[in-house]
Amino acid sequence: MTPLFDLAVIGSGVVGCAVFRESVLAGLDTLMIERAPDLLAGASKANSAILHTGFDSKPGSLEQRLIRAGHREYLAIHERLGLPLLKTGATLVAWNDQDLAQLDGIDAAARQNGVSLHRLDAEGVRRREPSLAPTACGGLVVDEESLIDPWSAPLAYAQQAVVNGGVFLRNSPVASGTYEDGAWTLRLEDRGEGEKTVRARVVVNCAGLQGDIVEAIARSSPFTIKPRKGQFIVYDKSAYGLISSVILPVPSPVTKGIVATRTVFGNLLVGPTAEPQDDRDVAALGRPQLESLKAAGERLLPSLARHDITATYAGLRPATEFSDYQIEALPDRGWITVGGIRSTGLSSALGIARHVRGLYEESFGRCRPLADPLWPRVPNLTEEFPRPGFQPDRDDIICHCESVTRAEIRAALSDSPLPAGCIGGLRRRTRCMMGRCQGFYCTRRVVELAAPYLPELATLGPGGAA
Amino acid sequence: MNHDVIIIGGGPAGLSAARHLLASGVRDVVVIERNPECGGLPRFCLHRGWGALDFGRLWRGPRYARALVEAAAGATFLTNCAVTALEPDGVVRVNTPGGPRTLRARAVLLATGIREMPRSARLIGGTRPWGVMNTGAFQEMVRFQTLPFRAPVIIGSELVAFSALETARHAGLRPVALLEENSSLSVPAIVGAAARLRYQVPVRTGCRLVEICGQDRVEAIIVEDNGARRRLRCDSIVLSGRFVPETALVDGRTILRDLDGTRGPVIDNFYRCTDPRIFAAGNVLRGVEHSGYVAHEGRSAAAAILRALRDDLPPSRPAIAVEGRNLRYVYPQRIVPSDGKTMLFGRSARGAGGDLVARDASGRELARRSVGRFAWPRLTLEIPTPDVETCDALILEREHSGQ
Numbered sequence: 001m002t003p004l005f006d007l008a009v010i011g012s013g014v015v016g017c018a019v020f021r022e023s024v025l026a027g028l029d030t031l032m033i034e035r036a037p038d039l040l041a042g043a044s045k046a047n048s049a050i051l052h053t054g055f056d057s058k059p060g061s062l063e064q065r066l067i068r069a070g071h072r073e074y075l076a077i078h079e080r081l082g083l084p085l086l087k088t089g090a091t092l093v094a095w096n097d098q099d100l101a102q103l104d105g106i107d108a109a110a111r112q113n114g115v116s117l118h119r120l121d122a123e124g125v126r127r128r129e130p131s132l133a134p135t136a137c138g139g140l141v142v143d144e145e146s147l148i149d150p151w152s153a154p155l156a157y158a159q160q161a162v163v164n165g166g167v168f169l170r171n172s173p174v175a176s177g178t179y180e181d182g183a184w185t186l187r188l189e190d191r192g193e194g195e196k197t198v199r200a201r202v203v204v205n206c207a208g209l210q211g212d213i214v215e216a217i218a219r220s221s222p223f224t225i226k227p228r229k230g231q232f233i234v235y236d237k238s239a240y241g242l243i244s245s246v247i248l249p250v251p252s253p254v255t256k257g258i259v260a261t262r263t264v265f266g267n268l269l270v271g272p273t274a275e276p277q278d279d280r281d282v283a284a285l286g287r288p289q290l291e292s293l294k295a296a297g298e299r300l301l302p303s304l305a306r307h308d309i310t311a312t313y314a315g316l317r318p319a320t321e322f323s324d325y326q327i328e329a330l331p332d333r334g335w336i337t338v339g340g341i342r343s344t345g346l347s348s349a350l351g352i353a354r355h356v357r358g359l360y361e362e363s364f365g366r367c368r369p370l371a372d373p374l375w376p377r378v379p380n381l382t383e384e385f386p387r388p389g390f391q392p393d394r395d396d397i398i399c400h401c402e403s404v405t406r407a408e409i410r411a412a413l414s415d416s417p418l419p420a421g422c423i424g425g426l427r428r429r430t431r432c433m434m435g436r437c438q439g440f441y442c443t444r445r446v447v448e449l450a451a452p453y454l455p456e457l458a459t460l461g462p463g464g465a466a
Numbered sequence: 467m468n469h470d471v472i473i474i475g476g477g478p479a480g481l482s483a484a485r486h487l488l489a490s491g492v493r494d495v496v497v498i499e500r501n502p503e504c505g506g507l508p509r510f511c512l513h514r515g516w517g518a519l520d521f522g523r524l525w526r527g528p529r530y531a532r533a534l535v536e537a538a539a540g541a542t543f544l545t546n547c548a549v550t551a552l553e554p555d556g557v558v559r560v561n562t563p564g565g566p567r568t569l570r571a572r573a574v575l576l577a578t579g580i581r582e583m584p585r586s587a588r589l590i591g592g593t594r595p596w597g598v599m600n601t602g603a604f605q606e607m608v609r610f611q612t613l614p615f616r617a618p619v620i621i622g623s624e625l626v627a628f629s630a631l632e633t634a635r636h637a638g639l640r641p642v643a644l645l646e647e648n649s650s651l652s653v654p655a656i657v658g659a660a661a662r663l664r665y666q667v668p669v670r671t672g673c674r675l676v677e678i679c680g681q682d683r684v685e686a687i688i689v690e691d692n693g694a695r696r697r698l699r700c701d702s703i704v705l706s707g708r709f710v711p712e713t714a715l716v717d718g719r720t721i722l723r724d725l726d727g728t729r730g731p732v733i734d735n736f737y738r739c740t741d742p743r744i745f746a747a748g749n750v751l752r753g754v755e756h757s758g759y760v761a762h763e764g765r766s767a768a769a770a771i772l773r774a775l776r777d778d779l780p781p782s783r784p785a786i787a788v789e790g791r792n793l794r795y796v797y798p799q800r801i802v803p804s805d806g807k808t809m810l811f812g813r814s815a816r817g818a819g820g821d822l823v824a825r826d827a828s829g830r831e832l833a834r835r836s837v838g839r840f841a842w843p844r845l846t847l848e849i850p851t852p853d854v855e856t857c858d859a860l861i862l863e864r865e866h867s868g869q
């Protein structure tokens with residue numbers, strides 16, 4: 001008989017990772033099931049990396065409450081996990097009279113959300129952000145908006161779960177399930193090794209972009225995922241100093257609009273676009289959108305035109321027909337739904353996890369919190385703290401643009417509670433190939449180091465013999 | 467400790483400068499190289515032709531790299547050391563295997579080379595699978611036999627694209643095509659024709675890569691082939707050319723960068739940057755030149771450094787600003803008064819005939835010459851070095867015939 005877990009989480013996006021951690025720390029026997037070779041295969045691999053305050057969320061919404069809770073919890077635990085926090089604050093900028101007219105309303109809503117803003121006139125905006133286009137005519141300052149590392153955070157959550165006894169199953173798409181005698185039997189897609197099943201008393205659906213498909217295992221899904229793509233341009237480190245805070249536009253009802261922000265890695269980021277699409281798996285870049293994004297960035301910050309582009313990427317928001325999160329427990333089905341965490345999940349994940357724990361306790365029973373859990377730290381990837389590449393007796397540097405050493409790459413591949421499962425995972429864990437040369441100088445050496453662990457990098461692909 | 471000269475970058479430019487400085491009697495030359503070995507880009511280029519101008523040989527790249535290192539024997543080589551910042555007064559911050567260190571020298575030569583523009587800056591659409599790389603990475607993987615691809619498509623038609631074809635042949639690969647988005651090749655048409663014959667590879671102009679397909683690996687590309695969209699199967703993409711100087715150290719604080727022109731450091735007619743102790747040579751100055759030319763530049767910069775060490779260089783201020791018209795860039799970007807002549811270098815925004823003219827701000831012509839129809843994109847014009855008293859700005863203009 002396969003072991004019976006107290007709880008199984010489906011999906012290791014940032015939300016699933018936070019739920020996984022909370023559940024393990026709550027003393028539950030927990031299993032994480034991820035279909036991909038590594039965590040962060042869906043929405044969570046590409047976002048703006050802002051730890052929001054929720055100042056602009058709908059007052060009284062679940063989303064607003066959980067962003068606040070998630071933000072607070074992040075502040076409380078980030079140091080113990082080795083996670084960065086760059087308190088840049090944000091400047092919401094009005095570019096015309098229409099924008100200006102909306103500032104009072106935004107300010108009032110923020111106050112209802114428990115976030116106090118302060119007002120800037122045109123001169124105040126100029127003084128705070130002198131590189132902005134001179135047409136900026138006023139704005140609001142949000143002090144607590146901050147920047148974090150969007151990949152190390154979920155990794156740290158999942159890693160803490162694993163070292164405290166959680167089980168992480170990769171390459172395991174959940175295909176179907178049955179609920180009998182108070183337990184779920186989940187069938188994992190057959191990948192040529194015969195059918196596998198896992199069992200758990202309670203299942204939490206954190207499948208993000210596949211949320212409604214996975215939901216159909218338990219019931220006809222009350223929501224439909226409507227993916228919304230966001231494309232980004234990352235500028236060279238030379239552009240980092242152009243702004244000091246997150247530059248937000250006055251939001252429209254559908255999107256937060258195009259933002260310019262620093263990253264904790266020392267770059268400057270412009271994006272995202274908001275493009276509805278049907279495909280849930282592929283976030284393709286588009287030249288026309290990138291061109292208009294570039295133009296939009298240069299309208300905000302005219303001198304951006306003189307800086308090099310380091311990277312372009314795109315992510316998909318798991319939006320639904322509803323504006324709020326879709327979180328609910330089904331007490332008689334052993335199921336908790338966590339769906340539609342569309343554009344604020346990085347900020348709210350820890351809050352969602354707390355909320356899910358509450359739902360679990362209400363519907364399924366008491367937890368037995370671990371008395372003295374381990375707090376494994378993730379490697380630091382930011383320039384805020386010392387990096388291994390600058391320490392005495394450092395190993396050889398393999399990636400020069402980001403000063404990544406051989407030892408860091410080796411550790412991410414093998415010597416870690418959750419080693420990298422694909423080249424993207426290796427890049428996210430170490431920043432190799434993510435700098436200004438994008439692999440011009442380091443690809444070969446990275447491949448040599450990685451091939452023993454990720455053989456597909458060094459062998460011909462399926463279509464390779466064409 | 468104060469060294470005579472610190473050279474940053476152990477490629478053809480830096481090593482040729484070291485060779486010349488040592489031969490001229492400078493004792494204390496330090497070459498700082500971030501890789502485990504010196505030699506620069508040639509280390510990974512297996513085709514022949516290296517060393518023709520500076521060693522009178524036609525070596526493969528790795529042999530040439532070795533010869534450059536041997537010729538610079540006597541220098542102190544700090545390999546595995548990356549320079550992280552340049553500061554005034556010859557201060558150089560270095561990340562060594564033993565931790566960060568600060569070195570100082572009477573003169574510093576920046577010779578950090580170039581790389582090719584990545585996929586991102588080209589704003590190419592589509593997915594981001596494994597198998598999209600620059601020629602540099604492609605050649606290095608072939609050199610070390612770690613290349614897991616069979617059927618690359620080569621993008622671009624600068625010389626380096628043809629070097630990629632040669633590399634592919636060496637590795638026994640059959641490139642799917644070589645695609646140039648402009649209506650003509652960046653090299654003379656004869657090179658394209660020869661490549662078609664030699665490599666049996668379709669060479670297409672007016673054909674632009676718009677989208678990359680494939681989730682984990684490259685499976686195909688979508689191109690706009692003279693207006694029509696087509697899908698082309700391939701398992702990898704080599705993005706060649708569109709060179710970018712490696713200017714991480716040229717951050718606008720200690721020395722200025724020519725952001726609207728070369729995108730390399732601003733230099734004067736003595737290869738001197740805007741800080742008078744810092745010099746620059748080689749491909750860090752601008753988009754690509756071949757190794758022989760770069761080696762020659764290394765020697766010229768070394769000659770200027772020798773004069774600086776003897777306090778024999780004209781002061782770096784005041785200087786005349788040089789501006790280009792109808793040119794992608796021009797350098798030196800500043801001219802300091804001195805005896806003799808000054809060579810101006812430019813690169814054309816478009817090809818074909820016409821004249822290259824230097825004028826001062828008042829419009830007075832200082833020099834003119836006609837440019838051949840098949841001129842190499844590099845344009846040069848020698849002028850009598852102007853005097854700051856009578857000339858406060860200099861304009862190098864490409865006059866197209868029939869204009």
Ligand SMILES: Cc1cc2nc3c(=O)[nH]c(=O)nc-3n(C[C@H](O)[C@H](O)[C@H](O)COP(=O)(O)OP(=O)(O)OC[C@H]3O[C@@H](n4cnc5c(N)ncnc54)[C@H](O)[C@@H]3O)c2cc1C
Nearest residue numbers: 011013015035042043044048050174208230344345346347
């Ligand atoms: C452009 C953009 C910008 C954003 N900016 C920010 C920001 O600045 N701040 C912020 O807080 N938030 C931001 N977000 C939102 C945030 O990224 C999302 O809310 C969050 O990533 C949602 O995570 P998730 O865990 O719910 O889903 P996902 O990340 O999609 O995770 C779902 C996981 O489930 C797995 N899975 C799916 N089906 C199965 C199955 N059958 N079996 C096993 N596993 C399965 C998937 O492989 C995936 O790993 C942004 C989002 C986008 C797209």
Ligand SMILES: Cc1cc2nc3c(=O)[nH]c(=O)nc-3n(C[C@H](O)[C@H](O)[C@H](O)COP(=O)(O)OP(=O)(O)OC[C@H]3O[C@@H](n4cnc5c(N)ncnc54)[C@H](O)[C@@H]3O)c2cc1C
Nearest residue numbers: 475477478479500506507548549578579602748749756757
């Ligand atoms: C893909 C490719 C193919 C080419 N093929 C040819 C060819 O076939 N024939 C030809 O003649 N030319 C070729 N070239 C041109 C080539 O740039 C020159 O031949 C020559 O290598 C330029 O010499 P360099 O010294 O300026 O730069 P490089 O050879 O690039 O040397 C620069 C050195 O500086 C080091 N460096 C950089 N930054 C730092 C730092 N911060 N600290 C310490 N060290 C640093 C680098 O590691 C490198 O070793 C090619 C170029 C490319 C990109």
